[in-house]
Amino acid sequence: MSIVPFPGVCAAERRLRAEVPVFINSFEQLTYLRSTVNWFHTNGFSKITVVEQGSHFAPLRDYLTSDEFQAKASVRWLGANMGPRRAVRQVVHWIGQGQPFIFTDPDLDLPDPVAPDFMTRLFTLGQRYAVAKVGLALDLSDAKKIDLQRQFGPKHTIASYYRRFFRGLVEPEVYAATVDTTFFLHVPQPHLANFGILSSQPRVPAVRVAGAGFLAGHRPWYFDNGLTPDEEAHYRARTSGVSTHFGRAP
Secondary structure (H helix, E strand, C coil), X not given: CCCCCCCCCCHHHHHHHHHCCEEEEECCCHHHHHHHHHHHHHCCCCCEEEEECCCCCHHHHHHHCCXXXXXXXXXXXXXXXXXXXXXXXXXXXXXXCCXXXXXXXXXXXXXXXXXCCHHHHHHHHHHHCCCCEEEECECCCCCCCECCXXXXXXXXXXXXXXXXXXXXXXXXXXXXXXXXXXXXEECCCXXXXXXXXXXXXXXXXXXXXXXXXXXXXXXXXXXXXXXXXXXHXXXXXXXXXXXXXXXXXX
């Protein structure tokens, strides 16, 4: 008797996870990248590509050439740090316009367990609201775990800045809210120029999904962000405030 993988997940959902390509941005963060690759692989995603942007961190580069990694994913070596927004454009160039894909930064605490209708629902919401990006809502609920009062830019804390994205409720646990390069599924929209994906990433029409199996954490906001001291020091030395929370944080 054969064992069906992912009990409770229908055939259409399994097919979407297997066929939709996933692109994970990578720059100097081994711990986050490895767990993100593992999350996708464990949950049945088969076409996983790391977009490597010129990292110098030797343990990260070793991981990307390891048997452990190559059994789960492939890598595109960009050779320089173009930033995640330009990387989205590069992905579209690789796979062609009008093709769905997932893009994510690696520093999310992705839902565990993931919803059994995860991909199916993301696609449904993209079509229902005619938006080119469907992302995950970010969890702000645990003040013991998340440093909500940490300064974020000159006028905001993490809590005040990010809660503004979740005021446009369009249906239970779904919000009209922008999505930058945190986790999103691109749902191509033929009525939009370039299928809606090549304009300024924060301005692409989008919704975010909350609730069990969809809500994600953002690990740099945690009191314990999970990085080793050496890894965090190396990352801070290599990054900038233009593209990352670490660069903006005091």
